Amino acid sequence: MTLANYISDLLYRYECVIVPNFGGFVTNEISAKVNHFTHTFYAPSKQLSFNAHLQNNDGLLVNYVASAENISYANALEVIEGEVALWKSTIANEEFEIENIGSFHLSAEGKYIFEPMNTVNYLTSSFGMNSYVSPAVKRIEYKEKVAQLDTVTPIIPLKENKRKTPAFIKYAATAAIIFALGSVGWNQYQTNEYNNLVADAELQQQKVDKTIQEATFIIENPLPTITLNVTKETFNYHVIAGAFREPANAEKKVKELVKKGFNAKILGVNKWNLTQVSYGSFNAKNDAINALNTIKKSESKDAWLLVKEY
Incomplete structure (x- = not known):
């Protein structure tokens, strides 16, 4: 099995999969949608993107x-x-495609350009829900037929002797009425079907949202849970050492940096559910920049500056 297959497996269960020294593949859930021009309905799915800044190994x-x-x-x-x-x-020489994930090529500035594939839906709650086309409801055509039938229906005035209306006239009038009612009924049926289709899509979306809220993912042989007592920082500038999916790995990194003399600490969890660890926090921007430059030269070139507004 290639590395692409392992990444693909993890994307079904996690929102972010980091490939060390390459980048991170991030998924964002999007709701069901309708293309009103092609009358195509699409199931909820995960939208895949790539972040070249997520290169630190989180162990996943x-x-x-x-x-x-x-x-x-x-x-x-x-x-x-x-x-x-x-x-x-x-990638440095030509466009490169990762199976079931997407393709890469370099921009004029030498940066990675990622184009995700849309053939795989990584949202497990949407398995079996394929896109489908619903034909547009045609109402004008039936109205024209009714109008045409009404114009050709003969109208014969009653004579004073009140003779009975010929049978064929009664049949023609009855047929016109039945056809008109049938057209109206068909239009109503088409409208009801469309409304039911929209209602079903909304119901499916509610079920998907509920499933996501209740979903839990289990990793075999998980590391022991560690309770972290993190003091709230008042400084705004943080030199980041790394971001970790497992809190135990973040705690280990903090101890390692403290032994080296850094005022390291855990900043909390970012929007990708990764625990961030800093070399140190600073009140002044210039102090933070000077510390960052020193760390890049002596400790790690992957260090970067995080600015938080409190």
Whole structure:
């Protein structure tokens, strides 16, 4: 199984899958939609995007590869690094496609341009819900037929002797009325069908939202839960050391940096549900920038500055 397959598997269960030293694939759920020009209904799905800044290893992909291939963590990391190196080499020369995920090419500025594939829906609650086309309701055509029939229906005045109306006239009039009522009934039927279709789509969306709210994901052999006592920071400028999916990994990183003399701490969870760790926090912007430049030279070139407004 290739690295693309492992990434694809994880995208069904997680909102963000980070490939170390390459970038992160992020999913955002979008609701069901209708194309009013083609009359096509689309099921709810996950919209896939790529963030080149998410390169720090959070352990999710490496642990999954190690478990699936029955190899050590270090060997799994080597396998991923080797395939990532091949990806970068290919993208530098031509467009590169990752199966069931999307394609990459370089922009004029040398940045990755990602185009996701729309053939795979990573929203598990939408399995079996394919797009379909509902034909437009045609009402004008039936109205014209009724009008035409009304104009050709003969009208014969009654004579003073009150003779009985010929049978064929009664039949023609009855047929016209039945046809008109049938047209109205058909129009009403089409309207009801359309309303039912919209109502079903809204109901399905409500079920999807409820499923997402109640969904939980279980990882085999999870690390012990650690209670973090994080003091609320009042400083606005933070030099970031990394972001981790597992709180235990974030705590481990903090201890490692503290031993090196940094005033490291956990900042909390970002919008991708990753626990952020900082080398230190500063009140003045210039102090933060100076510290960042020093850390990039001596500690890690992946460090970056986070500004929070409190």
